[in-house]
Structure formats: C-alpha cells, structure tokens
Amino acid sequence: MQQQIKDPAEPIWVRPKRAAQIGGFGLTRCYQLINDGSLKTAKVGGMRLVSIDSIKALGADAAA
Numbered sequence: 001m002q003q004q005i006k007d008p009a010e011p012i013w014v015r016p017k018r019a020a021q022i023g024g025f026g027l028t029r030c031y032q033l034i035n036d037g038s039l040k041t042a043k044v045g046g047m048r049l050v051s052i053d054s055i056k057a058l059g060a061d062a063a064a
Contacts, residue, residue, distance in 0.1 A: 010052070011052060012051070012052055012053075013042065013049035013050065013051055013052065014049065014050055014052060014055075015047070015048070015049060015050070016030050016031065016034065016048060016050055017030075018050075019039065019050035019055055022052070022055050023055050023058060023059065030050070033058065034048075034050065038054070038058055039051070039054045039055065039058065040053070040054035
C-alpha cells in the first residue's frame with residue numbers, strides 16, 4: 001500500500017481569510033464553521049490557522 005505524498009509547496013495550514021477564499025465562502029461564514037467545529041484549527045502564537053484537510057473535507061461533504 002502506497003502512501004500519497006503531498007506537494008511540498010502546498011500549505012498544510014492557512015489563515016482564516018485564505019481558508020475562506022479556498023472554500024469559496026465569506027470570512028464570516030469561515031468563522032462560523034470554525035466555531036461549530038466544521039473546520040479544524042490550531043493557534044500558533046496569536047495566529048489562528050485552519051487545516052487545509054478540513055477545508056477539503058468540508059467541500060467533499062457538500063459535494064456528496
């Protein structure tokens with residue numbers, strides 16, 4: 001079984017503004033999704049970061 005290797009240029013975590021752009025929704029909706037747990041986040045220093053995988057999973061759920 002092969003493990004898929006990600007492109008090293010593709011970010012793993014992004015700021016909420018970029019997450020909203022990638023997900024195709026507004027910044028307010030992004031924060032709503034963060035607050036209800038639909039988007040996985042981490043805090044690094046004072047920066048809130050959103051997982052790219054959680055944005056992709058959200059899109060996959062919407063498409064299904």
